[in-house]
Amino acid sequence: MKLSFSNKPNKDSVCIYPIFHKTRPSNNALAALLPHLARNGEFKPKKSRIFYLFGKVKKLPAKLILLGMGKISKLKAVDVLEAFAVATKAAAAHKPTKISVISTEDLLPFAEIVAESLCLSNYNAAIYKTGKEAQKIKKRSLCEFEIVGTGNDKTVQAKMKKGFEIAEIVNNARDWVNAPPNFGNSIFFEEKAKEIAKSIGANLTILRKKEITKLGMGALLGVNRGSRDEPRLIILDYAPKGVDEKSQPIVFVGKGLLFDSGGYNLKPSGHIEDMNTDKAGAVAIFGLMKALQKLNLKHRVVGITPFTENLIGKDAVKPSEILKAYNGKTIEITNTDAEGRLVLADAIAYAIDKFKPKYLIDLATLTGACISALGNRYAGLFSNDKNLAMLLRRSGNEVDELLWPLPMHKDYDKKTKGDFADLKNADNSTERYAGASKGAAFLKEFVGKTRWAHLDIAGPAHVSDPKVYERKGATGFGIRVLARFLEKLE
Ligand code: BES
Ligand code: ZN
Ligand code: ZN
Numbered sequence: 001m002k003l004s005f006s007n008k009p010n011k012d013s014v015c016i017y018p019i020f021h022k023t024r025p026s027n028n029a030l031a032a033l034l035p036h037l038a039r040n041g042e043f044k045p046k047k048s049r050i051f052y053l054f055g056k057v058k059k060l061p062a063k064l065i066l067l068g069m070g071k072i073s074k075l076k077a078v079d080v081l082e083a084f085a086v087a088t089k090a091a092a093a094h095k096p097t098k099i100s101v102i103s104t105e106d107l108l109p110f111a112e113i114v115a116e117s118l119c120l121s122n123y124n125a126a127i128y129k130t131g132k133e134a135q136k137i138k139k140r141s142l143c144e145f146e147i148v149g150t151g152n153d154k155t156v157q158a159k160m161k162k163g164f165e166i167a168e169i170v171n172n173a174r175d176w177v178n179a180p181p182n183f184g185n186s187i188f189f190e191e192k193a194k195e196i197a198k199s200i201g202a203n204l205t206i207l208r209k210k211e212i213t214k215l216g217m218g219a220l221l222g223v224n225r226g227s228r229d230e231p232r233l234i235i236l237d238y239a240p241k242g243v244d245e246k247s248q249p250i251v252f253v254g255k256g257l258l259f260d261s262g263g264y265n266l267k268p269s270g271h272i273e274d275m276n277t278d279k280a281g282a283v284a285i286f287g288l289m290k291a292l293q294k295l296n297l298k299h300r301v302v303g304i305t306p307f308t309e310n311l312i313g314k315d316a317v318k319p320s321e322i323l324k325a326y327n328g329k330t331i332e333i334t335n336t337d338a339e340g341r342l343v344l345a346d347a348i349a350y351a352i353d354k355f356k357p358k359y360l361i362d363l364a365t366l367t368g369a370c371i372s373a374l375g376n377r378y379a380g381l382f383s384n385d386k387n388l389a390m391l392l393r394r395s396g397n398e399v400d401e402l403l404w405p406l407p408m409h410k411d412y413d414k415k416t417k418g419d420f421a422d423l424k425n426a427d428n429s430t431e432r433y434a435g436a437s438k439g440a441a442f443l444k445e446f447v448g449k450t451r452w453a454h455l456d457i458a459g460p461a462h463v464s465d466p467k468v469y470e471r472k473g474a475t476g477f478g479i480r481v482l483a484r485f486l487e488k489l490e
Helices: 028-039 077-092 105-121 131-140 154-178 186-200 209-214 218-224 280-294 340-355 368-374 386-399 410-414 435-444 479-488
Strands: 002-006 014-019 050-054 063-068 098-102 144-148 203-207 232-238 250-254 256-260 301-310 322-324 330-332 359-364 378-383 402-405 452-456
Touching: 002 105, 002 154, 014 077, 050 077, 063 077, 077 098, 077 105, 077 386, 098 105, 105 144, 105 154, 144 154, 154 280, 154 479, 186 203, 186 232, 186 256, 186 280, 186 301, 209 218, 218 301, 218 322, 218 340, 232 280, 232 340, 250 280, 250 340, 256 280, 256 340, 280 301, 280 359, 280 479, 301 340, 340 359, 340 435, 359 386, 368 378, 368 435, 378 386, 378 435, 386 402, 386 452, 386 479, 410 435, 435 452
Parallel strands: 002 144, 014 063, 014 098, 098 144, 250 301, 250 359, 256 301, 359 452, 378 402
Antiparallel strands: 050 063, 203 232, 232 301, 322 330, 378 452
16 A cells, blocks of 8 residues: 655545535635535535445546545544545545545644555455455555645655555554464564564563573463463564663563464353454554654663463363462462463563563453453453653544553452462452453462553453454554554653
């Protein structure tokens, strides 16, 4: 996909023309036509309404799509995201080589999100198809977007370019999250980490089984025991120009379960099929790291991602086993399906020990309970720091990756205490209740006093009922909100 800027729309393109309620478009012929369309009941500029106006308007391409935007004063990020996605889909159906978008002044505050919407909604997921269908998909993704009417305003153009590039990273992350475990294995992600490190100039450390064992990460090793492939702990460390490489970093930790079968607490049919996407947290951190160069950053940023599968087999961890984590705490395995908190426990404890982060934020498809509570519109947000939580929520609202605060409480902390060991990984007395909060309570045991937030993204990371700018499967959730958060951070 490509994005370019021009002063006049390409005459062969399909052209999207956003129309606001009671605002006169700058094209006179179109301005004259709108009242007629409204009177005939053909088109009113309500949010996300479109109208095909083919071969009729002077100075505009023959294939024109009017896009209703509603009232300017009421416009929100989500409206812009949705509207341009609806129009892009409509335009793409005509198989153009170029889609032109008329940029009006009213849209300028949303420049970044307009570009994001174009790119996100033109994502094609089916990269494993072959033959004719594959060619069709390939052709579609060659489509070029042209923004018309930003004149020589370089700041707006830079914003659009940035939005488009970040959305491309999100689309790419969708592919990585969707990758089936026979493609998206630990070697695949090791290669990707190398590419990212090279492209942004980050320091890369890859810890393999030998080092992980030496460091005493018994929880990660325990989860990995049923798997043929060895675990990895991948660390990307990036300091932007002018920022001390040894300064206190913001550390992000992402759950990288390449496949979560549940282990001996095996998931049943209907719950196991999409567990290839249980690495969405780690992939979002990869995406975020990839995007860092495009952001206006004041901090060193470190991304830590533990990767493993959770399988069964003669070596696999069994319920009742006791594992010892990096920080020396012992954990009784009461449910092998609560594996995310185990790999995160080691990664978080290590992150704090090694990097003394200014903030630590973890991202994980941690609990089905969080989906029961919030569905896929919101990620669950837990934090021990009010300001951090507020900043994250605000960032989420701005890019429409929404976060909703869920409670932490000492009663949930109690449920993590083991009968035989320091901790247990799942509460088997009141198992189904407050599962997301109990997951967070377990992680808290490894955080200590560090300012921390935990985002349970089990809901929004993966959808079966996609929005217009999504496809079935992975959404790439997390990259845009965290990128915005980093830019806001003083
Ligand atoms: N990966 C799952 C959580 C999940 C479920 C993500 C559905 C996306 C969709 C996680 O490892 C898990 O299985 N959690 C258990 C925890 C329980 C055993 C305490 C759960 O939510 O049931
Ligand atoms: Zn699980
Ligand atoms: Zn899992």
